[in-house]
Every structure is written in C-alpha cells, then in structure tokens.
Amino acid sequence: MNMQEKIQTQLETLSKSERKVAEAILAAPASAIHSSIALLAREANVSEPTVNRFCHRMGTKGFPDFKLQLAQSLANGTPWVTRNVDENDSVEIYSEKIFESAMAGLDRVRSSLDVSAVNRAVDLLTQSNKIAFFGLGASAAVAHDAMNKFFRFNVPVIYSDDIVMQRMSCINSAETDVIVLISHTGRTKSLVELAGLARENGATVLAITSAGSPLAQGATLALTLDVPEDTDIYMPMVSRLAQLTLIDVLATGFTLRRGARFRDNLKRVKAALKESRFDKEPRATN
Template sequence: MARESTLARDPTQNILDVIRTLRVELRKSDRKVADVVLAEPRQILTDTVADVARKALVSQPTVLRFCNAIGCSGYPDFKLRLAQSLALGTPATHSVLLDSDTADEVVEKIFDYTLTSLDWARHHLDKEQLSKAIELLADTQRIEFFGFGASGIVALDGAQKFPLFGVPCGAQTDAHQQIMVASMLKPGDVAVLISNTGMTLSLGDVARAAHENGAKVIGIVGAQEAPLLRYCDVSLVVETLENTSLYTPTISRIAALVVIDVLSTAVALRRNDDHQHRITQMKQRLNEMRFK
C-alpha cells in the first residue's frame, strides 16, 4: 500500500492516472465507482454523489470513501481535480511549476494553466446571477468597489472603468475607508465586494453597513460556500482551478478582472446613444494622447 499512500497524498498527480494506478488495490465496491469515473469522466463533473452511487450500484457513503481512498478531501475536491485533468483536454497538473523549468516551460505552463482555469470559470459562472448583477449596475446611481490585496487590484480596475458604467464609481482598499464609504451609501447605490476566499471578516461588516443604508450588495468570490455570500443580494462565484502552490500565478485575480470587463461592457451596451457617443469621444481623446 506504499504506492497508494504516495500517490494519494500528491495533489499534483493527474487524478485519472491515480485512479487507474490504484484501481486494483481499492475495495471491490470502491472499484465500481472507479470504473464509472473512468468510463465517463466528463459526465461525472455534473453528477451528484447520489448520481454516481446509482450508476455504480453502491451507496453514497461508498462514493465518499472512494474519494478519500484516492487522496481527495471529499467529493467537491475530487470533482475539482477531475476537472483539472479534463479541462481543455490538457491536464492542469501539467502546469505545475518546477525549480528546473526553463523560461520556455514557465511560459507554456502559466499560459496553459490560465487558459484552462478561465475556461472552467466561464462554464461555471451562474448566468442568472450575472444578469441580476448587470440589472443592478445598469440602474444604480453610484457604484463602490471593495477589496483587499489582489482583490483590491480588481476593485481598482472596476472603478477605473467608470466611463463605461456611466455613473460615479470608487474603489476602497483600506478597512477604515471601506466602513466609512459603506456607511454613506444610500438606496439606489451598489456595493461590489471582491474576495476570492470570501472569508474576509471586515468585508462582512462592509456588506452589513451597506444594507443598513438601503444599498444593494454584489459579491464576487471564488467559492460557492464562501461565508461572505450570505450578506450579498447577488452572488457571482468565479470558480477557478487556483492552486496554492508557491509558484502558481494568481488565476483568481485574472478571472475576476474578466468578470469586471463583462459587467462594465454589458452595462455600457445598455446605455443610450448619447452615452455611446460620449464613450466614442473619450476613446478619441485617449488616442490623441498617444505618439503618432
């Protein structure tokens, strides 16, 4: 069982390769689950634990035990690693960076991992929630973006796109300033909270302050179970294949920036002809500032 323990504990391993390698060492009932996964891995991405149990003719606890046996912390973790192996036809584990990598290999791996993760985020973004966010932003009088660290960069980018939104925008990355601004919001305003983990306590305070004053709150987070979402009117879960490895690029920030682009562009397209004309003028003035 030494091989099993080594493979199962290594999160960089392609999970399909792990299953193939460990299959003969699994319990008989666990092998039934393994066979279902290997037979239709893409279908498993949309299956629940109950679905897999039914297909494998086993109990739901057996499915969970199978996940643990192959080194996953649970069914969600198993599905994430499975997605990493299947996304864009290139196992995401190929993008694990090594000290021995050449510059060319670093380029290939980071681009591959980024493209894979963006594609995953795109297909898992709740379009209904996205539409609700666009409706709120298109009908607001003021937008304030809130975030810390890498999420603060996304907040600044959101405020930088204020010509497209057509309303006053701000970005707050300091905890004290965030509470001050959130406390001054009013009905008709929108607060956009950005946090990949969705676990930043002070952002919960910001959301509560905004709500108390009648403002709406949009949350942009990286996980469906993020605690911050309980304080949001609209939840945009931008799930990526983010890896906590030391050298992994910050995919979550890139994905959140893309979502900000989607929101700002969609809102701008809803504006009238006069607003579109002003955007055209703004672009022309920017062009005039460039070298000829």
C-alpha cells in the same frame, strides 16, 4: 482522490478506446498536461472526441479542465509561488505551465459561470446611482481595474483599498448604491463586515468571490468563480485573471444595456482622450 488515482480506479470500467487514453496518460502524465488534444489522441490511437468523452467520464468539463486537475495531482508545487510549478523547472517549462494553467482556469470559469446571475448583476449596476469597487490585497488591483473601466461611464464610481475609507463609504451608502466586493477566498473578515454595513443602509452588495463563502452568503447577489487555487499557500494567479475577465463581462453588459445614446457618450470620452496620445506611426508603403 486526485486525478491519477481517479483514472486508475476507473480503469476497468472504461470502454476500450477510453482505456487507451487512460493508459497513455498514466504512462506519461507529465507529458499529457502539456499535450494538445490532437497530440494525445494520436498517441493513444483514438479520435479527439474519444479524448473529450474520457475527460467528461473523469468528471471534468473538458480537456483543458482535465489537464488542470491532472497537473494539480502531479505535484504540490513550490509554496508561495504556484501549485503548477516545480522549483527545478526551466524558464521554458514554467512559462508553458503558467499559460496552460491560465487558459484552463479561464475555460473552467467560463463553463461554470451563472449567466442568469451575470444578467441580474448588469441590471443592478445599470440601475444604480453610484457604484463602489472594494478589495484588499491582490483583489484591490482588480477593484482598481474595475474603477478604470466604469469611470468612463456616466455614473459616479468610487474605489479605495483603504479599509477605513471603505467602511465610511459603506456606512454612508444608500438604497440606490451598488457596493462591489471582490475576494477570491470570500473569507476576509473586513470585506464580510463591509457587506453587512452596506446592507444595513439598504445598499445592494454584489460579491465576486467563491461559492459558499461567508462573503457570498452575506451579499445581495454573488457572482461565484470556480477557480481551484489555494491563495493561502500560492500566489493569486488564475483567480485574479478570472476576476478581471468577469469585470470585462460586466462592463460590456453595462455598455450594451445602456443603449446607443450611452455609447455615443463613450465615443465623446474616447475623442477627448485622443489628444493625450501620439499618433500611430504611419505604415510604410512600397
């Protein structure tokens, strides 16, 4: 049941004020997905907390998540591009849709993220002697970004988007190594095989993937991202942003966990890089 059908089905069970919100949305669903919570509240003649209560009644995590699910129910989108965009959209409309979808998707991931699993992942990374980041396709770009983040830390870091090199690295891994495998679907056979190879050698496998996927099940620890994006049909957009943001979370946790002495080392790295850049333009003074 899509969101429009869910609203219609539950219409009679809603409170008087919540029903006003539902009727305003059903009257102009395309406009609702681009409205702010304040604007929708004014159009329905209710308070903003009422709109939030309505969104939770519909089984969503809040207004941004509700708008994302409503947008997905309005159209299947343009295949091979994105579910939220129609082929006749103007540049203004599809630009707004992409930003709205990105913000709503990140908010959904933030709300559903298992912070205890993140904390455990940071423990594993800080205790490792070597870290490897592997992904294929769009996830390879995320793995490369992770390598750039962790390369400035005083721990050996490996990255490769070549499956042969990935296999050799996993075969040669050890108990003190952490292998980070990144895949939105978690159904890429090669990455699931890598997880098995690494674990056979005693290495810790950290997966950034979808809940319940073969990769999540084959990992030592899985950080699962709740991103309703079918990358079999559409370009990976929100899922990639969610993965990149989670890498930032892990890198920040790594930095804080290692303490002040470690951050002094980062300061020296930054100082060494400073000579490679031009100075900032001085600000004009009156």
